[in-house]
Structure formats: C-alpha cells, structure tokens
Amino acid sequence: MTTDTQDLGPYGRMYELAPDATMAGSVVPGREFTVHTLDSSGGQIRTDVDYGELDASKFFPVVGPVEVVGVERGDVVEIEILDMDLDPVAHTWTRSGLGLLGQDRFAVMAVDTATLELRPGGPGTPLLAAAQPKAHVGALGLLTDSVEPARTLGHYGGNIDFSAVGVGAKLWITASVPGGGFFIGDVHATIGDGEVCGTGAETGASVSLRLNRLAGVGSILPTVEDIDGRLWVIGVGASVEEALKEATAYCVAKVAEHSGISKDEAYLSVGLLLNVKVCQVVNPRTSVAVSLDGGLDRVLRVVDSNQTTA
Numbered sequence: 001m002t003t004d005t006q007d008l009g010p011y012g013r014m015y016e017l018a019p020d021a022t023m024a025g026s027v028v029p030g031r032e033f034t035v036h037t038l039d040s041s042g043g044q045i046r047t048d049v050d051y052g053e054l055d056a057s058k059f060f061p062v063v064g065p066v067e068v069v070g071v072e073r074g075d076v077v078e079i080e081i082l083d084m085d086l087d088p089v090a091h092t093w094t095r096s097g098l099g100l101l102g103q104d105r106f107a108v109m110a111v112d113t114a115t116l117e118l119r120p121g122g123p124g125t126p127l128l129a130a131a132q133p134k135a136h137v138g139a140l141g142l143l144t145d146s147v148e149p150a151r152t153l154g155h156y157g158g159n160i161d162f163s164a165v166g167v168g169a170k171l172w173i174t175a176s177v178p179g180g181g182f183f184i185g186d187v188h189a190t191i192g193d194g195e196v197c198g199t200g201a202e203t204g205a206s207v208s209l210r211l212n213r214l215a216g217v218g219s220i221l222p223t224v225e226d227i228d229g230r231l232w233v234i235g236v237g238a239s240v241e242e243a244l245k246e247a248t249a250y251c252v253a254k255v256a257e258h259s260g261i262s263k264d265e266a267y268l269s270v271g272l273l274l275n276v277k278v279c280q281v282v283n284p285r286t287s288v289a290v291s292l293d294g295g296l297d298r299v300l301r302v303v304d305s306n307q308t309t310a
Helices: 240-259 263-273 296-300
Strands: 005-009 025-027 032-037 062-068 076-086 089-094 107-112 136-142 157-159 170-174 180-188 205-214 223-225 231-237 274-280 286-292
Touching (some): 076 136, 076 180, 240 274, 286 296
Antiparallel strands (some): 032 205, 076 170, 076 205, 089 107, 136 157, 223 231
C-alpha cells in the first residue's frame, strides 16, 4: 500500500441510510482508499446453518458513511473502482418469500470465488457448470435526503446490483447531503441477470476506490461507465416496466439535447438503439441499466462544468 492510499478498515458498518448520519471517516477527492466489506448476510450464511439461527437485523451491512471532502449538496461524485480482493468462498441463497419464484424454504450453495464452479452437492461433487466471472459491487452510493434501509435503492445509488460495476468501472451519483456520505457493500463474485433467486454469489471483499467531485453537472440518473468505456444509466422503479420507462425517458431527453433533433426523432432513434440489462427484479424497487448502441451512448457522459467536450 502506497503512502497515497488510505485504508479505512472495517469501521462504520450501518444498516440504515439517514441524511443526518454521523460520518465514520473522510477521504480527499482523488486519493485512493480501501474498504473491507462483509457479505450481504453480515457473514452469517454458511451451508451448515439453518435460517432460524440467523439474526436478520444484521443482514445487509454497508461500510460508511464516508465524507468526501469538499462535496456540497447537488455536486456529482465520481466513484471509480480500482481493485477488488474477494474472500475465497461466496454463498448464494434463498428463503421463503425471497426471489422471483417465492419458494417456501431456505436453501444455500457455496461457490469458490476463484473458479466459480457450481457444485450443488458441495466440494468434490460433480460439476454442474461454471458461472461467468462478474465480480462487482452490488450496493454503493451516497446518503439520501430521507431515511432508507441500506438494502434499497434510488437515484442516490444503493442496491443497484449492476454487474458492470466492477474493477475499471466508474459510477456518477448526485450528492443529497454535504460531504456526500459514501457507502459500499454487497459484493458479488458473479450474478445472473435479474438476481432471480434473491441473491448473487455473496461474498466479503476488500475494495480499492477513488472518489472525485464534479460541480455544475446538473440533474442526472446514476450513470455507469463499464470497463470497456460504454456508458449506461440506471433506472429505478416499483416494477421493471417503471424502471425501464424512467431510463428510456432520460435517454430520449439526452439524445434530443445533444443531437439537436426533436424529441419525437430522438424517441424513434432510441427505439432502435436501446440496449437493456435487467439488474434485479426481487426487491420492492427494481433496477435496470440501459445504454445506446451505435456509439450514441456518448450522450450519457457526465461532464464537469469546468471541463470542455469535443
């Protein structure tokens, strides 16, 4: 660890987001720092436990809130994921009432985070398949201006579960409180589209990040640049349709604004170019990520008012 890297350690676990929460520490914009997260069960889930043994009040811990020095309400914070070191074992699990199918029992499967081999019977049993490597941060964002459980999501980020938010990715979110109040948790070794059983491959991790302040950007939806440089926006809603409607309307407005065409022309163009990823469908608020093909995702770029664009 270099002298330019700040290790925040395992402090500041919280289960609720509140605008007046006491900051657990601070970071200077542009300086690398590292946090250590627990899995979404708070480190409780194993293949040898019964659901009745678990303390649900300790589910979904996130690290934070962390003050980003100099950030004011209305600024945009750029969150860059530099590195991730996953725990050796992840667990995917479901329970009564959780997931798309809402089954009536608790079930757990362990997954080796290095191989991502699915062996439902446990180590040494036959291999079913290997999952695609999609290590990412499921929940991250900034404090909101209302009290919310850490496991939910909104325009402040939160439990968005977008698999592109891994090493090399950037996320832009608007600050609702002075200092921003950055938080992070719910790391996944991999995940399927929609998180249909209710969880991904849930694991603890050490995550290295860098935050920056952008002023004068204006109103944005949470925006992601993936490792390949493609831009996505996150729509949130009470249903997939509602989330998709929000993100689509945003894309139409951005295309019209940046291309000098009418909203009707932009709408028709978006109808031919929209690329949709379903992030999760199992929480009260769902999330989708959308992009535009043909290089038109460029209109989604978040630009500091002090920068110039080509």
